[in-house]
Amino acid sequence: MTNDLLINRRRLLIGSGALAMAPLFPAWAQSAHGGHSGGSAAMAGRNTGGTLSGETIALTIGAARYAVGKRSASAVAVNGTIPAPLIRLREGQNVRIAVTNHLQEQSSIHWHGLLVPFHMDGVPGLSFPGIDPGENFTYAFPVSQSGTYWYHSHSGMQEATGLYGPIVIDPAIPDTVAYDREYVLMLADWSPVHPHIQLKKLKTMGGYYNWQRQTIGGLIAGTDQSLKERLEWANMRMDPTDISDVTGATYSYLINGHDTEANWTALFAPGERIRLRIINASAMTNFNLRVPGLPMTVVAADGCNVQPVEADEIQIAIAETYDVIVQPAEPAAFGIVAEAIDRSGLVRATLAPQIGMSTPVPTLRKRPLLTMRDMGMDMRDMEGMDMAGHSMAMRDFSAAPGVKKGPGVATIAPMPTDRLADRGTGLEDEDHRVLTYSELRARDANPDPRTPTRQIDVNLTANMELYMWSIDGETISDGAAPIPFRTGERVRVNLINHTMMPHPIHLHGHFFELVTGEPGNRPRKHTVNVLPGGKVSFDLTADAPGDWAFHCHMLLHMHAGMMRVVTVRADKEGAA
C-alpha cells in the first residue's frame, strides 16, 4: 500500500495577481516532475511518488474546493487531489482497491477500459448498489491487460467535478515500444457551473453555450455560409455551428489540472523518446491534440498496441486514450496544444528541457461548420446511385426501421456513410497529417477471427433543440429494453449517428474491433467516436457475462438518455 502523496501546497499566482485557491495536485500531475518510473527503459527522470500501486490500494472520495484561475467551485477529490492519483498496476497481478466515500451523496468508481468481472465495474444499479455516504467498498479484480486507461465516477455527474484519474498498467513481458521517459497527459474540461445546471440551461435553450453562431454581420462580411445555404439550413431548423454543447463560454480546458496560464511542463533531454499517455477525461469536450513542430508516432489506442503510425494532429474523443512517442532533438520548448473541436478554447502545456520555458500560445483556429455530409446526405457518395428509392427527407423513419418515432427524434440521416476514414470535425482541410481510425492497425492479431453470426443496428438519435438524446428513439426511463448478447457470440454492431454531433460511444467490459481495413489486425477499442451523419461498424465477441453499460460518453448526453444496458448470458436455446 503506497499512499505517500507529495502534495504540492505551493499556491500559484494566477491571472490578475489574485491569490487563487490552487487545487492540490497529485505528484504525477505536478509540473516539471521529470516523468514516471516504470516502463522498459532507463529513466532520466526521478520517481516523484504520488502513484498508487501494489496489491492493495486505498482511495478516499471527498468534497473539495477546486479553482482554475480566478474561478472556483465545489468539487470532488480523490485522496485530496484533482485529478485523482495515478494508479499504476502490473499485468497479471490481482488488485484490491478499497474506496471510502466521504461525500454526502452516493458515489462510485468505474475502471474505464479495464476488463473486470461485471460486478466490479462500478455502475450503480447495474453492477453493484453504489457506495453510500460513509461506506467503504472494496473492488477486487485480476489485472489481465496492459496499457493506458483511466477511472472516473459513474454517479451524479461527479466525473465533471473532479473525480477522474489515470491508470497505467505495465505489461508482464516488457513492451517492445522503446521510450526513455513517459508522461500522463490527462485532458479535461472544467466549469464552476454544476453539470445539472448546465443541463437545465441547455434544456431551456439548445444553443445556450454557443457564442459562435452565424450572424447577419458575418453574412455581410462574407464569412461562413452563403445566404442560399443559410436559408436551406434554416428551413431545416438546423444550426451548422452546433459543434459542441458545452463550450469555452463556461469551460476552462486543462492538461493534468493546469490551464494554459499554469503551463504544465514536462521535462526532457534532447534526443529522448518520450511516451505521452494521452487520456481525454473531459465531460463534454472532444479535443484536437497537436505538438507543433513534433510529429507524433501513435503506438497505442485505448490501451491496445497499434502498429506505429505518424500523425501531426489527433482528434481525441471523450474517454479515448492514445499513447504517442515524440522525439524532440533540440533543447527547445514545444507546446502541447489541446484545442476544443468547436474552437471555443484551448489549453497549452509545454515540453521543455527546463522549467520556465514556454512557447507562444497558438491562436484559436476558425470555428468549423457542419456540412451536408454531417447530415448523412453527402451527394458525393450518391453519384451513379439509383435515387428513386431514397427519400431525401430529413425525417423519414423508413430509413431507420429500428427507431421509435417521437418528439425526441428530430432527424433521421437519409444516407449515413461509413466515416472511419474521415478526419474529425473541423480537420478536413488541415494541410498536415491528421489521424483517422482507418489508419489504425492492431499490432497483435485480433483474438477472435470468426465472422459475426448476426448484426444489429444501434441508432443514435436526438432532438438537439429540446436537448433530448436517445438510442433508437428511446431512453432507459422510457422503458427501453436491454441489448442482449449470448456469451461468446460474435456480433457486428452498426452505430448509426442520426444527429449533427459526434458521439463517443463506450461499451463497458469489452473491447471490439472496428470494421476497417482487412480483417486480422483491426483496431481494438473500448470507445469509438461516431461522426455526425456517419456509421461505424464494430465486431464484438461478447465474452464477459453480466450486465454492462453502453452509452455516449458525452456526460450530458448519457444523463439525458443516450444509454442502454447490454446483457451477456449463456445461450439457453440449445445447440443448433
Added chain:
Amino acid sequence: MMSLRAAIVFAAATAATPTLAQDPHAGHDMSQMQGMEGMDHAAHQPQPVPEPAPMDHSAHAGHGAAPAVTGEVGTAPPPTLPTDHPADAFWDPSRMAKAREAFADEDRFTGNALIADRMEYRAVKGRDGYAWQAMGWVGGDIDRLSFETEGEGAFGGSVETAEVRAAWRHALDPWWNLELGARQDFNPGPDRTYAVVGIEGLAPYWFEVGAHAFVSTKGDVHFRLEAEHDMRLTQRLILQPSAEIDLAAQDVPELGIGAGFEKIELGARLRYEFVREFAPYVGVHWERKLGETARLSRASGDAPSAVSAVIGIRAWF
C-alpha cells in the same frame, strides 16, 4: 464482499459457448440457471474459439451460405431478453433493487424555467406606460405545465389589460406543442375566464409561432396568432421582430370588441445579450385596433392606434 459460491454459480451458468446461427426458441426463462461446466471468467481473456462447423442454413430465409465460408455476416436471430439480475447474486438484493430503480430513472428529465421576454417602459405621446410578457414551465420533455402572463398599462392609471394563462403542454413532434388550459383576464372591465386550446412551436426558418383559440365562460370565441424571430446581427446583438393578430368570432360589446379582426401588434426589439439571462433592449411597438373594435375604441374616446418607443429588459430567473 462477493460470495464465492455465487461467483462460481454465475460463472458456471454463463460459461462461454460459441454460438452459430440458430433457430430461435423463444420464451425460455433466462432466470433459470442451468449448471454447466464452470469456467473462470474473471480475466475475460479471449478464449481460443473453434471455427464454426458448416451448417444447414436452409431454415433461414434471406441469406446465402454459412458466414464462416463467405466471410459474410450471418443472420442469426438475437437471443431472448434475460429477465434476471446477475448483480443480485453478489450484492444485497434489496439494495440492488433500490439502485436499479434509481438507475432506470436517471435519464428522466424534470426541470423548470422562467423567462421574462419583455419587461418594458413604453414612451407614448401623451401618456407613458409599461408592458410585460413572461413565460415559464415545470415538467419534463414531453409533458409540461406551462404558464404565461402578459399585460400593459399606463402610468397614473389602472392596468389596461392583464392575463394569466396556465396550460398542459404536450410535445406532438420535435417542433410543435399542443396546449390545453385556461386563461384568466384581470381587466378594468369585467374579468373573463377562457378555456385555451392552441399550438405553439418552432416553424422552419427559426420562427417561434403560436396559434391559440380562447372560449370564454360567456361563450365568446377569440383567436390569436403570434410570431417572432431572432436575427443575430452579432453574437450578442439580436434584433427581434414580432407580430400578433387577434380575431373575434363575434361582437363582445362589454369588452369593446367587434367581430372580425380585433387588433394587430407589431414590434421590433434590439437586445444585447450580456449573458443569456440578462439582455436589455430598445425598440418600437405599434398597436392598431381594427374594424369594429377600432370604431368602438374611437367611440369611447381612445385612439385606435399607438406607436411607442420601448426600453426594457429580457431576463431569465
